[in-house]
Amino acid sequence: MAVIVILALVALFIGLRLYSVLGERTGHEQQPILKPADPDAMVEPRAASPSMVPPSIGDAGDMAYLPTAGPAVRAILAADSSFNVAHFLEGAKAAYRMVLEAYWKGELDGVKSHVDGHVLEAFSDAAAQRKKEGLTLDNRLVAIEQAVIAEAALEKTVAVVTVRFEADIAAVTRNKAGEVVAGSLSDAVQTRDLWTFRRDLAARDPNWLLIETDEEE
Template sequence: MTAISIVLLAMIAAFLGMRLYSVLGKRTGHEQEPVLPRRDDRAAPTPVRVDDSEAPGAPQGSAADTSGLVYEPAAEAGLRALLATDRSFDAGRFMEGAEAAYRMILEAFWAGDRDTLRDLCDQDSYDGFVEAIAAREARGERLDNRLVGIDSSKITDVELAGGEARITVRYRADISAITRDADGNMIAGSMIDARETNDLWTFRRAIGSNDPNWLLDEAESA
């Protein structure tokens, strides 16, 4: 067999291999998709998450989430119902966005950034934040807060009604909170100790909407 023949055979084998991959490597749309993924199943880690080992100043003994699940058992039925209605929904990807939104909304509120809040919140939530910002500004106060780290975040509830989905997320995080007066003097909080928070935030989105963004609908401390 000549060298040319060997090269031609190799090229044919490579071509056949690529054709097989193009068929076998594609999803047909009927395979069972992972409804409720673990965090390890996500395509890439979110830069928003800060583990305890990477968060200097985080209180010792605060337990980080080690289960790897993005949901609590009570939310499983709701998540399955949402996926049955909207096959494009991905719980892992949603939680990446939910953690990013948590940080962005908190930082925007602390800084008095109304434009960012308008993009991330529905009207009622936006109005509540703006009212609190205006009251703070009227007192001549400003916040010098910092999100030290998100210890855990999980979906706790999913509701479907009126063509809309509402997902509630529980965040356990460490926040360094400081309030200063108009002269920059600290009047409340601590520069050393981070406070552990337990928040429940609910996001909403029209099912099947072309807009992939979820808006903050409610925010409360648990």
Template sequence: MLDIILLAMLAAFILLRLRSELGKKTGNEPLPPAAPRPGRDGAKPVVEADFEDVSARDDTVIDMEENSALRKGYQDIRRADSSFDVPTFVGGARSAYEMILEAFWSGDKETLRTFLDDSVYNQFTAAIEAREQNGYQLDNRLVDIAEADIVEAKLEGKTAELIVRFKAEIIAVTKDGEGNLVEGNLSEAVEVNDRWTFARDTRSRDPNWLLVATRAG
């Protein structure tokens, strides 16, 4: 009988210990749900299986830009066009700068028509025609685009406008109809500074921007 009583007491003691341990973590429990990961460009966090279009939340994008006026301009443009992206635009502007210059130098009016609005196109074609009437031809070459920076950004109505300052090195040579050098030096590059204004109707399905103004500086 004593043995039975001792075994019963031992079993009760073990049961009490087990019950006191209930609810404590053992290290083998399922992991808690993963914390939401940050959205792109600082947008509010989204869960992995969230199929909501994050790019449409234009008011949550934070531009890493010190100039407050530029930040506001970017935000205004993005509200009208959620696809607007600063690095993508700058890359396109650099390419446009090169193609427009080369088209102007070679007298390629068809290419210029693609990139310029009517007023700038008329200015460029008038310069080409004057050059041709004088029998001159350009042998210019773009050596390098050292800088391409947005210096102004705004939304006028539904039209977005961005001014880009370009700093480039160009070999500028003018020859006559017989190929004789009139001006410039083939072995010497000159630095040029341009401010070009690009514009786009944010309601348009055409993603391209047009050059609407140019000036030096």
């Protein structure tokens, strides 16, 4: 009988440990996105916070940052105890989706406070030119395959982090009549983008500002 009681207590302890690890939620998880580019197969993502939640080293199997970025990432961790790599990358992916979708729709007002002025101007000019030509984008972010910190720097209290995104995007351009003039929703194209974010670690604002976007060659 004593052995049974002991085994029961051990099982209870293990169960509680599993719950504490697996049951914890960060509040920044994304809805799973289906791979097919078919719009009917897409899962509508829930609204995500536009804030860049500062990044702990600890990734789930994938590399969180390139080795060359390691020293600067560790410096940022030392300078800001709230900096968490995994959380930062989740926030970066949410921002990537939010900004891209705002640009595709030509509705950039909602991202003004999260994008640097010259980046916002570039997005706005491109959207305005598209509208002038009578074109609309019917794009879908099918999946973000990987997000990894490619570069990082810390100057005094200002941290700059560049994230490399590998994503599958189904892109379609339509004319005024709604006819497809370029692209296809049935085929997703893999893209590689480099987005750079900046934050003053001494500031109370936890948000990271998007200061540069580029395509990886």
